[in-house]
């Protein structure tokens with residue numbers, strides 16, 4: 001069963017899009033299994049830089065069927081804009097498959113995301129305000145509108161009316177915001193339905209048949225391990241299962257279909273939004289990483305918080321995802337610093353932690369314990385084999401590999417596909 005999951009091993013933005021795009025030619029299907037357009041994957045293909053938020057990165061290859069699985073929440077306006085953008089750039093979206101069981105982000109979800117963040121004040125999560133949390137809340141509350149509801153206008157209207165019963169009360173009474181009518185929403189969704197219906201399919205059957213026929217399926221995670229609703233830094237997380245287990249729930253294949261899990265981690269670490277971040281840098285080194293690394297969000301344009309590589313987090317990611325391989329991205333960014341620090345453990349109230357503490361309080365107040373390694377201070381963006389890297393850069397990779405307990409199969413030294421050293425990866 002050649003199913004492979006690619007997951008973020010940190011707080012997202014690890015460069016998953018580039019790696020998906022790189023390895024995609026080996027696969028027949030690339031599947032998004034959670035999240036929505038809170039994700040932002042930058043892909044550089046044929047000299048073009050494209051930002052994808054919802055459509056799987058493999059869309060650029062005509063041999064691949066891109067799939068949006070049931071675990072995703074879809075803002076149809078964004079999806080259609082993205083399809084139009086790809087068509088304009090010369091990439092066909094005809095093959096795109098959307099699960100009938102995926103949920104739709106409705107207009108009121110956007111209002112509720114913004115209103116709930118505002119009401120949290122200084123305790124805000126720092127969400128992308130794309131309506132992700134409220135859409136997953138409705139899914140769990142069984143008030144969600146699904147992609148399959150687009151197939152039948154009468155059912156769609158009934159479900160919207162049922163949802164508005166509650167939503168309008170919350171919008172009006174709790175937040176003092178304008179309400180919606182089912183008629184207006186139905187009118188808005190009529191052209192959406194026409195456009196998306198040809199792409200709706202039974203993804204569970206499609207993928208299980210493909211796997212049974214020994215076709216290769218890549219499950220492309222969005223966000224990262226520490227943003228996972230269960231295993232992340234709750235409540236400063238997204239509302240879906242970003243870890244490898246989410247791939248099975250969010251697509252309808254069993255765990256035995258997965259035979260490799262590739263974790264992606266930056267050579268340092270970043271985070272967008274609020275929440276604990278033990279190795280965060282507030283000095284010039286942090287600024288250097290942000291500037292050299294171009295650390296601005298693909299989705300929101302927000303400046304990312306930057307810090308030293310945290311080996312405790314990546315080891316934790318190795319555990320919760322069952323990583324079989326690790327890919328270290330943006331190694332070239334570290335060429336800008338003299339001495340490199342790696343967090344090997346934390347300390348809190350006299351206790352040493354070598355794994356992510358279970359309680360929010362301990363993680364919030366964890367003090368990082370660092371080991372220092374010499375930098376290499378030279379341009380490595382043209383290196384194409386591990387041996388071509390300066391000795392200090394090789395030592396850095398071997399060091400973090402040992403700390404993670406997972407082989408580093410790939411190392412990225414620049415943003416384009418070609419700037420990737422493949423050390424032991426194969427499907």
Ligand code: IMP
Pocket residue numbers: 011012013038039040125126127128129130131132133222223227236237238239272273274
């Ligand atoms: P939401 O997913 O918009 O609800 O945001 C919840 C948290 O996840 C916030 O801290 C966001 O900044 C963060 N987040 C969501 N998507 C991404 C992503 O793709 N990369 C990095 N952070 C993200």
